[in-house]
Amino acid sequence: MAKGVTARSENYSQWYVDIVKKAGLAEHSAVRGCMVIKPYGFGIWERMKEELDRMFKETGHVNAYFPLFIPKSFFSKEADHVDGFAKECAVVTHYRLKNDENGRGIIVDPEARLEEELIVRPTSETIIWNTYRDWIKSYRDLPLLINQWANVVRWEMRTRLFLRTAEFLWQEGHTAHATEAEALNEAKRMQKIYAKFAEEYMAMPVIQGTKTESEKFAGALETFTIEGLMQDGKALQAGTSHFLGQNFAKAFDVKYLNENNEEELVWATSWGVSTRLVGGLIMTHSDDDGLVIPPKLAPVKVVIVPIPRPSEALNKAVENIRNTLLKGGISVEYDDDDKKRPGFKFAEHELRGIPIRIGIGPRDLEKNQVEVARRDTKEKTYVPIDNLHEFIPQLLEDIQANLLAKAKAFQAENTRYADTFEEFKNILKTKGGFVYAHWDGTPETEEEIKKRTKATIRCIPLDNPLEEGKCIFSGKPSTQRVVFAKAY
Template sequence: MAKELTSRSENYSQWYQDLVIKADLAENSAVRGCMVIKPYGYAIWEKMQAQLDRMFKETGHVNAYFPLFIPKSFFSKEADHVEGFAKECAVVTHYRLKNDEENGGVVVDPEAKLEEELIIRPTSETIIWNTYRNWIQSHRDLPLLINQWANVVRWEMRTRLFLRTAEFLWQEGHTAHATKQEAIEETIKIINVYADFAENYMAVPVIKGLKSENERFAGALDTYTIEALMQDGKALQSGTSHFLGQNFAKAFDVKFTSKEGREEYVWATSWGVSTRLVGALIMAHSDDNGLVLPPKLAPIQVVIVPIYKKMEQLALISKKVDSIVAELKAKGISVKYDDSDNKKPGWKFAEYELKGVPVRLA
């Protein structure tokens, strides 16, 4: 198997890049800064997504979906927020193409200019809080605990697969509360959920803390973070939870009538993790032979490779393996029996080691 990796000691950054490509996790796309997540890489993300979704729902959150496009005027309503994201925004100015009769191909139709430009979401606070204005009138409507699974676009100049790309997948939670204390408690609860997931499912140690004023999320009063520790001695920001105060409620005029009959602004949080977690998983555990995946997140937890000389032997082995496979599946263990005859066992062992399958049986 000609899939030799650059060693970590030689060039840690190149080792990471080699491993992502050679383990078939992802590759660069035709669009600069964007990646194609391949089936094996996406299977890891699906495992993460499923567990996080369970954890969010156990803490009372529900899923919804909001538009990809955000009117430019929405960003003007929260000054700190727009300043933090302005340099990364992708902007839609037209809604139609037309054939280029002179040169062939297609061109943007100059007559199809939008009345107002649309921002492709870098994050969804503005579109969501504009919506919440219609959903929240009374203290009975609170708390509102919403999560969204989506893609976002931030026009990054220097990109690395999973760690920093122009488009990435993530979840973003957006909650509304009647009191400041409730919102602060929500912010801390979620950073603890993220830490629990990182440590008990990813098996990655993290440090929880509060971001400095210069590093906090644009438009937040406080940003809590988990920093995951990598093999090269560096920390990787792996999840953030923001106490937004009443900034977005005031910007979008989201008020409610309190139990005492007073009209008050809502208190807010937002929080998110992304496909960067896949990069963190790779860098925290893997070695010069390939991926090292924790069993809870491995797409294939057990692989069985038969060793035989004659097809009659394979038939006998397969008959015995069938019951083993059934027993493992009954226990909720994902198992693959690789009886393909176009590759030798040695190739298969090396391939499954590269892909980080936790248990490999022959």
């Protein structure tokens, strides 16, 4: 166990906080409920952003940016949407400060009240669809495939770094289509892109499914989700994609002339993932020695440590190794701090989750070799320096594959089936994980199960087979199992 990192078995919640802080990812800010993302943590988010942005653009999406402030009246145009976000909104009421005449410092100028309050963006459907009214006139303007990278404010009272904060970073896609089928296919396509990113880059297996009526996005007709399983047996909603139907087109009067010169309402989607993915990455792979980062998302893939300390000969050899790896697109860090012992550095870089550590000393130079240690399994091996250009890329692929295989095995081991409510409660109490169980399809039963167990329906899996059964709670007929879990 790394110094200062609580064991997962002792206190999982504190273990998570220790990893985030001691690995230098983020810290609490002076603003209650908000966080400061430190350079190393932001580096992971940047890698996520780069890959997702590439995937979006490969499917025809382009980036734009819309205002942070949204007029309050926009929210009242879509009733379900405002109901879903009303309790989380931060509201701007004034536009000026002034010095207090009684010497009590800066105060809000009471004469500077806005004619209409502004909502700090909790999500952008309303401001974007108000804009789309001017952009969309004809079928030739469709489909409109827009994404934006932005910050969002949802006023959370109980926060946790990366997983739930009052302000967070995310991307939100907003697309407009001529037909229902096109919009529905877009929502499903983005769910698949999120699932592909989670598995291929985060090495995090997910279940793809749809949300129940009570769990879907406010204002959506259908919400598609990807759900990951964390090491404590809780689920994490890692990304959602929403089929919005024509709700926002109706609210903001967004119409187009079809090929027959007839006016029709536009069909819509929205979809997003956030910095919560960083939290998901931490909880999927990390251990009691610190952070573990899949190589494809690691800001630094290789760290080189001189043993016992830097020297002119070592520095020259390291420079050659570094240049060789950089040419192959592999990010490298050289820890030449001569004030720290090698053992301290090893523990530090293990805590930071750098996928590969290379150790090199005078004796290694004589043998033209280095010691290579992988973070995921802690295995070490000696590799000829001349072979590093082939060995390191392959080892990075092996680490990536091993992390995914390990996470898949964990998910499989912690996916269970329950046929009675007693069995269901016992699984949640003693084991956790994903629980497949029959549900009668009513929100009343869904809510009662949540009240009694704190477990929610994470999704109705897309690959769900039809299976006759009885609801675990009500005993009423059911045609398929849904996925329950306690969740973040």
